[in-house]
Amino acid sequence: SAYGVEAKASLEGATVKYWNEETEAYDLDESPAFTDWTDGPKTVKFQATLYGYEAAEGEATVTINKKDVSISVADSSKVYGADDPAFEKATITEYVGEDLDGIDLSVSRTD
Structure with missing residues (x-):
């Protein structure tokens, strides 16, 4: 199984994007996913945007235990x-x- 995070914006209509290490931008529609404990704990960054509001950013850690x-x-x-x-x-x-x-x-x- 692959594991990631699911970020939810508190304001209706907001768009959530995930940080892409390759492009160094919030341009992923889905969380990066991890499958192996040898990956170690991974931090997933996300950003919620909505016209008229300042962008809100957050992060969560994915840990797969052996x-x-x-x-x-x-x-x-x-x-x-x-x-x-x-x-x-x-x-x-x-x-x-x-x-x-x-x-x-x-x-x-x-x-």
Whole structure:
């Protein structure tokens, strides 16, 4: 998911624009959006304008917190000369959404 801010003007008819880092102007119709915690906290600046009024500016911070996950495998062992134990696929828990669904959790080993 992407996260941004939604600024609302207190006066009807006002136009809200968001700061564009590339053009260095309030020319974005929508908030910049962020998807990764490694982006760190980001400040989104916005400006509301309405004819006859002074422009009002504000800012808000978007913070995406890191979520830890757990990957578990079953414990197994064997005695020398015995057949290798069957290894079950590892499991992953405590994540949200589908971001990690494509991870290969099959167990591999070398003898």
